[in-house]
Amino acid sequence: MFKECLENVRKNVxxxxxxxxxxxxxDVANVLLAGGGxxxxxxxxxxxVDIxxxxxxxxxxxxxxxxxxxPSMFAAGKKANELGHVVLLDPVGAGASALRTNTANELMEKVKFDVVRGNISEVKTLMLGSGSTKGVDADVADKVTDENLEETISKLKAFSKATGSIIAVTGAIDLVCNSEKCYVIRNGKPQMSSITGTGCQLSGLMTAYLVANSDNKLEAAAAAVCLMGLAGEIAYDRMQDGDGNSTYRNRIIDAIYNMDGDTLEKGAKYEIK
Amino acid sequence: MFKECLENVRKNVxxxxxxxxxxxxxDVANVLLAGGGxxxxxxxxxxxVDIxxxxxxxxxxxxxxxxxxxPSMFAAGKKANELGHVVLLDPVGAGASALRTNTANELMEKVKFDVVRGNISEVKTLMLGSGSTKGVDADVADKVTDENLEETISKLKAFSKATGSIIAVTGAIDLVCNSEKCYVIRNGKPQMSSITGTGCQLSGLMTAYLVANSDNKLEAAAAAVCLMGLAGEIAYDRMQDGDGNSTYRNRIIDAIYNMDGDTLEKGAKYEIK
Amino acid sequence: MFKECLENVRKNVxxxxxxxxxxxxxDVANVLLAGGGxxxxxxxxxxxVDIxxxxxxxxxxxxxxxxxxxPSMFAAGKKANELGHVVLLDPVGAGASALRTNTANELMEKVKFDVVRGNISEVKTLMLGSGSTKGVDADVADKVTDENLEETISKLKAFSKATGSIIAVTGAIDLVCNSEKCYVIRNGKPQMSSITGTGCQLSGLMTAYLVANSDNKLEAAAAAVCLMGLAGEIAYDRMQDGDGNSTYRNRIIDAIYNMDGDTLEKGAKYEIK
Incomplete structure (x- = not known):
């Protein structure tokens, strides 16, 4: 399934x-190119609007x-909705400032998003109208753990039902939910958080995955999350003495560039709840 | 000749x-530094205007x-023209939106460009007032091939004559023309298109080449194209198992940093038509 | 001392x-993450203001x-001052345009900066109301040398006294001064100037160092300068045949990521004047 998702991206560009x-x-541009978009x-x-x-x-x-x-976000979102295009929201820093929270909330009202992808604090902000964030990173108090997993999933499913959007929350445990089904994904490495923008990169990549797999959007979103995490694992295995977060960034993009469907299928670590 | 071009850049910074x-x-900043600008x-x-x-x-x-x-593009272009500075236009995405097409066309009218450097779809848009583009990449229908080479060159020469600008079209085959002479360049690797911004990088580098070689602008532009392509070849040879587009990006800039005049002279693959 | 500075950053994030x-x-974002911020x-x-x-x-x-x-710079600076936060100014290109010079001067008047960090030409512009710059790089005529070292230090101390800001001038010899004490630092490699933004990176890092070491701001600023320079030395030692400025950029950030307090303490090359 994930194999097919990946291959559809490479085929359809x-x-x-x-x-x-x-x-x-x-990095978003290079990761999209690496993934085949x-x-x-x-x-x-x-x-x-033209673009x-x-x-x-x-x-x-x-x-x-x-x-x-x-205003460009609203105009483009509206046009993309009219045309039936895939639209994704990455609410970076929602909860950290009024402008970010309000803009994200208003976008959710006026644009129909196929997916919202963020960290747990950002998504909580959108769900509850409030939330704690530590800048652009998730607050430790919000963290998804095995203890709060069931509860978190049921809240995300409800939020998906209310909004009609797939909700993708990334962190140590990644959750990709619609109103009925949730992929619980355990790919990735903690060191990925020492690189700026792995979330942004994933959002770009995920958009491409949904475009190329429009009949299976939930699976496509989950495949993109597994791909990013698995690339983080493969890249980590290639790290040498003296390498740090800058080299790690390059190697993750490289790993996405070299990923094939079989490797993704085999390396994806998830269960469905 | 190309050797001298390269050395003039390194000497004059x-x-x-x-x-x-x-x-x-x-990447544009780092490639300019790599090349000696x-x-x-x-x-x-x-x-x-001050800058x-x-x-x-x-x-x-x-x-x-x-x-x-x-408006800054027009103001800077006008001032640079007054001062007799080298001015280059990279019409990214001309043909993809009205704003891009119109801005590029109006810049061509109001600013005198020493060079226009773009992909074939962008340049066709400027030549014909219309063209097909696939976003910021050239449309496959526009591709320069051995079959349409002669015809393309004569159109580019005519466009150069009409505008007074050197026309540099980059792709699988690169063409650098004035009204009378065309460098047909076959350096580079197809994998360079998996990196965002190799065209932008070339435009920055080419500007430096023209500044340092103002008596031989056509040759300088051709030298910059060969340099970029040759760097792509050298970098490709250094790729190891597991490397992808992100590492390739770094290695191309590295190869420009390490390029000397003799290597460029020897590695440049071109004919003049 | 520097060891403690580094460890405080990693501890306090x-x-x-x-x-x-x-x-x-x-690069600023990745270097901050590399350093522990x-x-x-x-x-x-x-x-x-919210952020x-x-x-x-x-x-x-x-x-x-x-x-x-x-206007955002003024608004954020004012708010940060009210809250007693650390504020740093990097006056990039002051002296190169009226807008840059005037903005930097006006920021110095209206915002209280804990540190001003720039190259010698930028800092001279602020000190003297004028200066020569070569774009965003220091003019060779302004260079800090062993010959003009004493005189430069006494001017920087006077400027620090007048402004109440720590003055950090980076170049071949780095100087970090308050009104009474000056760290003269000789870490780093000349090749660091072939990478865009090592100065910008240092400014980001230095801000984090001051936040985490608010009782010892002068030492924290000096520690950040030594860290950046030492990372440049360590990264340089890891360079292989064919590597250039792009790889060097990555390796410097990697070296900051891997730096520990003992290595910094031992590798820092400075005297106090």
């Missing part, structure tokens, strides 16, 4: 429009949102 | 003002153009 | 708000300043 932050944008970045209000029209999917990331790009 | 996209800007980025309307005045060349790349940076 | 340029922002980037006037409030320090870098981000 989905064009993904990214309105994303300038911190991790280069084709990235385009555009954030001006006079450009985004999103020629793409298959739209990735909205609010990491460095500003008064020029926020 | 040309300062290049870049108004460029935020996707690939870091000195980069400065500035895109505010109140800053660009371009202290530089030798201006690289305008419309990859993430917006309503603030577009 | 200081959250640093960066209003910084889009050229080197990804936690980065957040935000530059919209409606976002920065800086949840952080411990603020790093203001004017490298790609524009009319939207300049």
């Amino acid at each position: 989905p064009l993904v429009h990214n309105i994303t932050n300038y911190v991790t944008v280069n 084709s990235p385009i970045m555009s954030d001006d209000i006079d450009d985004v 999103t029209s020629i793409c298959g999917g739209l990735n909205i990331n609010i990491g460095t949102l500003n008064k020029n790009t926020i | 040309p300062l290049v003002h870049n108004i460029t996209n935020y996707v690939t800007v870091n 000195s980069p400065i980025m500035s895109d505010d309307i109140d800053d660009v 371009t005045s202290i530089c030798g060349g201006l690289n305008i790349n419309i990859g993430t153009l917006n309503k603030n940076t577009i | 200081p959250l640093v708000h960066n209003i910084t340029n889009y050229v080197t922002v990804n 936690s980065p957040i980037m935000s530059d919209d006037i409606d976002d920065v 800086t409030s949840i952080c411990g320090g603020l790093n203001i870098n004017i490298g790609t300043l524009n009319k939207n981000t300049i």
